[in-house]
Amino acid sequence: MATFGQLGRNPDEILADLAAKRDGDIRWEDGRAFGAVYDGGPGVKEVAERAATLYLHENALNTRAFPSLAEIQRETVGWTADLLHGPETTAGFLTSGGTESILCAVKAARERAKAERGITTPEIVLAESAHAAFHKAGHLFGLTVRKAPVLDDWTADVDAMAELVGDNTALVVGSAPQYPQGVIDDIPAIAALASSVGASCHVDACMGGFVLPFAEMLGRDVQPWDFRVEGVTTISADIHKLGYAPKGVSVILHRTKELRRYQTFVFDGWLGGLYASPNLQGTRSGLPMAAAWAVMQYLGIDGYADLVRETLDNADAVRAGINAIDGIRVLGDPGYHLLALASDPKADNPVDVFALADALTERGWMMDRQGPPDSLHATVSNSNSGIVNEFLADLAAAVAEVGETTTDDRSTNYATLE
Numbered sequence: 001m002a003t004f005g006q007l008g009r010n011p012d013e014i015l016a017d018l019a020a021k022r023d024g025d026i027r028w029e030d031g032r033a034f035g036a037v038y039d040g041g042p043g044v045k046e047v048a049e050r051a052a053t054l055y056l057h058e059n060a061l062n063t064r065a066f067p068s069l070a071e072i073q074r075e076t077v078g079w080t081a082d083l084l085h086g087p088e089t090t091a092g093f094l095t096s097g098g099t100e101s102i103l104c105a106v107k108a109a110r111e112r113a114k115a116e117r118g119i120t121t122p123e124i125v126l127a128e129s130a131h132a133a134f135h136k137a138g139h140l141f142g143l144t145v146r147k148a149p150v151l152d153d154w155t156a157d158v159d160a161m162a163e164l165v166g167d168n169t170a171l172v173v174g175s176a177p178q179y180p181q182g183v184i185d186d187i188p189a190i191a192a193l194a195s196s197v198g199a200s201c202h203v204d205a206c207m208g209g210f211v212l213p214f215a216e217m218l219g220r221d222v223q224p225w226d227f228r229v230e231g232v233t234t235i236s237a238d239i240h241k242l243g244y245a246p247k248g249v250s251v252i253l254h255r256t257k258e259l260r261r262y263q264t265f266v267f268d269g270w271l272g273g274l275y276a277s278p279n280l281q282g283t284r285s286g287l288p289m290a291a292a293w294a295v296m297q298y299l300g301i302d303g304y305a306d307l308v309r310e311t312l313d314n315a316d317a318v319r320a321g322i323n324a325i326d327g328i329r330v331l332g333d334p335g336y337h338l339l340a341l342a343s344d345p346k347a348d349n350p351v352d353v354f355a356l357a358d359a360l361t362e363r364g365w366m367m368d369r370q371g372p373p374d375s376l377h378a379t380v381s382n383s384n385s386g387i388v389n390e391f392l393a394d395l396a397a398a399v400a401e402v403g404e405t406t407t408d409d410r411s412t413n414y415a416t417l418e
């Protein structure tokens with residue numbers, strides 16, 4: 001453990017120490033991680049790093065002092081709104097990530113329900129596949145979460161959700177796609193459910209926001225999920241995932257500026273003057289915003305389409321490869337970049353996938369454990385190009401090696417509690 005010394009140190013030594021600390025981290029630059037970091041390639045990284053250096057110290061708290069950041073936000077949000085087929089009225093903000101975008105959507109839905117329908121005991125209706133961030137939002141902002149099951153195909157059970165929707169419903173949630181199994185919910189049905197009681201409808205496209213629009217351009221058959229679906233009021237899309245920006249940036253979009261107003265906080269009773277802030281942060285780094293702007297400019301629509309083509313080709317190959325190995329299978333039929341690998345109950349020798357995860361880790365591959373049901377999660381991307389065959393060969397070898405061995409470790413940590 002390094003001590004906080006009385007005397008400062010030499011920058012070269014400090015940087016060498018920092019570099020050495022990374023030795024135990026996953027090797028995402030080799031394409032051996034299925035998630036966490038999405039690598040757009042050397043050109044994307046270079047432009048992001050140069051933009052980050054320019055905006056390392058800038059503060060987006062007060063965009064009057066930094067009008068450039070107001071412009072960067074307006075343009076980045078505008079491009080995202082266009083990709084997601086938002087009408088002219090669409091308005092949004094940049095946030096620090098998917099969780100913050102979701103928190104903002106929930107807060108806006110709560111304020112809207114109170115203002116328009118007098119709801120003082122607001123509820124969120126969602127499926128058990130919806131991201132944990134909605135539960136965090138309910139916890140923080142005092143909304144009760146009502147949770148419905150999923151169907152056999154892992155999409156939200158909309159009939160079960162309908163049973164939970166009522167006079168106190170402030171928000172109904174759908175995912176495009178949901179994280180655990182990677183399938184897209186029936187967004188038109190979910191949005192209609194929200195509209196039937198005058199509630200807001202959020203589509204969580206944190207993972208899909210920068211994939212599905214390009215998948216559609218590439219001719220894939222993408223079911224309706226964006227602002228073209230009537231009744232969708234907010235959408236979250238993470239630029240720091242498949243938008244290829246470095247961490248710390250997501251977009252929250254509202255169908256209109258009037259709806260967006262429910263998100264912002266304005267306080268005029270402080271000795272420091274009128275305080276207005278759009279999302280949860282106060283002081284706010286300009287770095288991720290500028291880097292996101294730069295990456296989007298660098299790639300353009302064609303650049304994203306090329307990366308998405310590669311991502312989807314890799315994902316198709318990984319899914320087919322998994323399903324061809326006896327003992328394991330992909331849950332459901334996710335058509336995009338997310339998948340869950342589980343044991344195949346129909347196989348002669350169903351595999352303990354958590355024991356399989358350990359065997360994969362020994363071979364230098366990183367897949368998150370999740371459940372229920374016990375499964376391994378992968379976010380496949382262009383970063384995995386060139387290693388797909390090696391991965392599938394290692395996977396087959398690991399399945400054979402694990403055989404009927406099981407592990408006592410049933411943990412599914414997705415957490416930092418230190």
Ligand SMILES: *Cc1c(COP(=O)(O)O)cnc(C)c1O
Binds near residue numbers: 097098131204205
């Ligand atoms: C990643 C993710 C989130 C949360 O976003 P963070 O950037 O991790 O805060 C929410 N929903 C889905 C579907 C996600 O994949």
